Amino acid sequence: MKSVAENKKSQNIAEYLIYMYQMEDLIRSYQGDIKEIDKYVVSKYPVSDEEKIDISVWFGELIAQMKSEGILEKGHLSQLNKLVEELAQIHWKLLKIDRSYFEIYNKAKPHILEAIVQAEGKDLGNEIQICLNGVYGLLLCRLLGNKVSDKQLQSTEAFGEVLSLLSLSFKEA
Numbered sequence: 283m284k285s286v287a288e289n290k291k292s293q294n295i296a297e298y299l300i301y302m303y304q305m306e307d308l309i310r311s312y313q314g315d316i317k318e319i320d321k322y323v324v325s326k327y328p329v330s331d332e333e334k335i336d337i338s339v340w341f342g343e344l345i346a347q348m349k350s351e352g353i354l355e356k357g358h359l360s361q362l363n364k365l366v367e368e369l370a371q372i373h374w375k376l377l378k379i380d381r382s383y384f385e386i387y388n389k390a391k392p393h394i395l396e397a398i399v400q401a402e403g404k405d406l407g408n409e410i411q412i413c414l415n416g417v418y419g420l421l422l423c424r425l426l427g428n429k430v431s432d433k434q435l436q437s438t439e440a441f442g443e444v445l446s447l448l449s450l451s452f453k454e455a
Contacts, residue, residue: 287340295365295452296445300418302362305344306353314345314354369448370408376451383447390444393437410448413441 287305290298312318316338324337347361348354358366376383390413397412406412420438423430 293453294446294449295369296414296417296449299362299365299414300421303358303414303418304421305341306348306358309341309345309348310354310356314349316342316345319345366408366411366414369445369452370410372448372451372455373408373410373444376447383451386440386443386447390437390440393440396437410445413444416441417445 287298287301290301308323309319312322319341320338324334324341327334327337329337344359345354347359351357351360353359373387377387393416394409394412397406397416406415416438420430420434423434
């Protein structure tokens with residue numbers, strides 16, 4: 283798990299963030315109980331016992347961070363929020379200097395605005411957080427076997443294009 287996360291972080295920061303959101307939700311689904319996670323999750327991985335110990339330690343560290351930051355019920359780790367903020371800074375910079383990024387963003391903008399309207403005043407965070415939430419929401423719908431609308435697919439595709447370009451720029455920075 284740790285190596286998967288580290289690989290994603292070095293290759294595609296948006297994928298890393300979405301992966302880590304999954305891990306936060308997995309931990310929440312077991313109420314942060316490492317014994318339960320070991321029993322029902324870690325033990326099922328097709329890896330050596332040594333690797334299972336490393337995975338368990340990694341989950342334990344995440345649980346400790348989530349508890350210390352008070353996000354065991356909702357929210358994201360501060361380190362993830364900082365990365366989203368870094369992506370938002372790159373986003374604002376690219377909007378000013380990169381015409382192709384601006385055009386990709388303009389395809390996503392109506393979907394971002396729609397998400398804001400649907401939130402009815404709830405703070406969704408910056409536009410990049412909205413894109414991440416949209417992609418993660420589609421993933422959750424599919425995992426839960428829920429029907430995905432064409433509109434949801436269109437918005438997720440537009441969000442994904444923005445996140446792909448941002449991830450590339452993040453990696454190059």
